[in-house]
Amino acid sequence: MTGTKRIWGTLDPFFEGGPVMGRTVANVGFLDALLQADPFDEYHFFLPGKRTLGPLRGHLEQTAPGMLEDGRVRLMLREALPGRLADTAYHCFHLSDCIASQPFLSRMRNRLSERIFPVTGPIHSLSYAAYPKAFLQHLWPGATRRDAIVCTSTAGRIAVEGFFGQLRAGFGLSEATHPGPRLERIPLAVDADAYVPGQAEKDGPTRILVFGRISHHSKMDLVPLVRALHRLILDGLDPKSVELVLAGWAERETHVLDTLTHLADNAGVPLSVVLRPDEARKRELFRQADVFVSIADNPQETFGITLVEAGAFGLPVVASDYDGYRDIVTHEETGLLVPTMGLAETPDVDLDAPLNFDNQYHLALAQTTAVDIPALAGALGRLVRDPGLRAAMGAAGRDRVRRLFHWPEVIGQYTALWDALWEEPVEAGPLRDLPHPLAPEYGRIFGHYPARTLDDGVKLSIGRTGEAFYRNRDFPNVYAGLKDAIDLEAVRRLAFFARNPVDSASLIRKVSDVAPHLNVTRIKNHILWALKQDILQITE
Known part of the structure; x- marks a missing residue:
């Protein structure tokens, strides 16, 4: 077995293409930042088929051509994995999520690899009804303290702990015999150097930007935002002094956009809609904006990378006090958090969710999470009326992003984690022939x-x-x-x-x-x- 090199491995391409959504943006950002930081001697990708291999190769030919040419980045099909694990001393494997393959990769490592190297994977959305089964996969005696689930937010970590607690209680498992992987918190990030703020003083109305999935059942209900702006207009705000810009990926059905458009028109709120913007148009929208708003009310949201992007562009953020948003926005410093209220118990949805489509139970949960509309109106009013406050919060937000959510900083946290996991003692012998109860024999x-x-x-x-x-x-x-x-x-x-x-x-x-x-x-x-x-x- 060769062991002189530090080799990083994965089963995933990270680069997927398709709609500009948080998970895909975060994954390709991680990949590009890892290869740019280049903390390893080689990078091995074991992909499930040529359909994923081709697009990844095309991306790497643009972003890391030299590493492909000199063989430091190697693209292989998944069937090569057992042989490689047996004859290569890997430093770690990192997956693009913790849901699909992480426990079974750990099992193959236990069986075939001479060294019990760390296996890690991050969380993304956590609220799908099938996910208790996915987290049950992690609760098996072959999980080691060198395995870790990377939680991108404090709220996400608490949710994963909740899954493990429910599963252990329901199946009579003890933490001593079924420990599961470690939980570590490392946030998502952006390349702050690539995001240049717009002009400090802009002509025209104060532009309030919402960017992301325009979906009432998988992201956020935007009706409270229109209602809050309507309140400000009723209280004397000149409607010509503001413009609401909705940008991102809309659902196939147009009734949500129609509802918002009609509601804004009736309330006298100037509204612009930009659908499916490419990266260049996206950056232009952020640079033209004065305030960024995201009032997530849906448990599908776990981190909120658009808030980090807004901070990198020097925008103050108005966000719902919800999930991972609390880790990103410092209230009264980089933006304003708006109170939310929800349910401690959801017995009806709990019964229905495993039998229904994802959008149905996500909508039911979101519609019982209330964003405080008077508080939202107050937050927007303060920023619309005070350019100085906008500038101060935007500058503080950009500084915070550079310190905490800039990819070079975050990649450093990952490399430190992979090194630290090697310090955990592991006895390989008892793991070698240990079956996984959810893997058919x-x-x-x-x-x-x-x-x-x-x-x-x-x-x-x-x-x-x-x-x-x-x-x-x-x-x-x-x-x-x-x-x-x-x-x-x-x-x-x-x-x-x-x-x-x-x-x-x-x-x-x-x-x-x-x-x-x-x-x-x-x-x-x-x-x-x-x-x-x-x-x-x-x-x-």
Whole structure:
């Protein structure tokens, strides 16, 4: 096993393309910042298929061409993972989320890797009804203190602790026997150097920008914002002195935008809508704005990267006092937090959610989270009427982003975490053959399907295709998905050793002696594949 290099690994591309949403923006930002900081000798990506490999390669050819050319960034398909884990000393693996694969990657590491390296993954949205199953995956005895879930906000960490508490109570699990991974808090970030604030003094009305998903069931209900502006107009604010700008990705249905447009028109609130802006248009909108507003009321929100972007652009932020927003906005310093009120218990939604679509229960939860409209109106009024306050809060916000939410700073926190996790003591022996209860053991469950199974007493000899293959007169087909699983040289050895009938146990020993990189299970797989190709045959 090679161990002189510091090698970072992942199962995910991080670069996904598609709509400009918080998770995708955060993932590609992390990738670009990691490679720019370059704290490792190599970076290995094990991707599920060529559909993800191609777009990632295209992105890296633009952002890190030299690292691709010199082989420091390596793009591989997922089937190469077992072999790499067995012969490469990885420093850590980091995934783009903690939901899908993290516990099963830890299991494969426990089985195959000489070193128990750290495995980490961050949280994003946490509120899907299927997620208790995802977090149950983490509660198994094979989780180590070198495994960590990275919580991007304090509120998110409390929510993950809530999942683990509910699962342990419901399934009778103790923290001693089912500890789960560590929980660490590292925020999302932006490249603050890439965001240039607009002019300190702008002509025209005070522009109030909302940027993000324009969705009442997966982001925030914007009706309270229009109502708050209506209050200000009724109290004497000149409607020509403000402009509300809604920008981002709208739902396919247009009734939400229609509702907001009609409501704003009836209230006398000037409104502009910009749908699906590209990155250049997005930056232009932020530079033209005077105040940024986000009144999230939906548990799908966990961090709030648009608030960090607004701070980087030097904008004061008016935000709901909700979830991860509290970590980002310092009340009365970088912006104003507006009180919210919700429910401590949700028995009806708890019953309905596992049986319904995500948007239905998210809407029900959001509509029972109230943003204080008088307080929202007061916060907006203060900033609309006081340019000096806007400038002071915007400057403080940009300074806070550079200190706490700038990618170079955050990548430094990640590298420190990966190094620190190695300090945790781990006893590898008991982990090696530990099964995961949520990973099917296909042989035990389905081993009765075939008429017989491969055991030590099976007699084998070379088949007719095997004779031709051994003499290079026939070349068996290896499907694309098996190119890293089938070693044709080992199959050739099988054919050689089976020129005379041999029992399977003896055949396995002979092959093991000349192909030590193959364990017994993999040799058995090769024997069965060779039987399937007529390279070997059963001799009764």
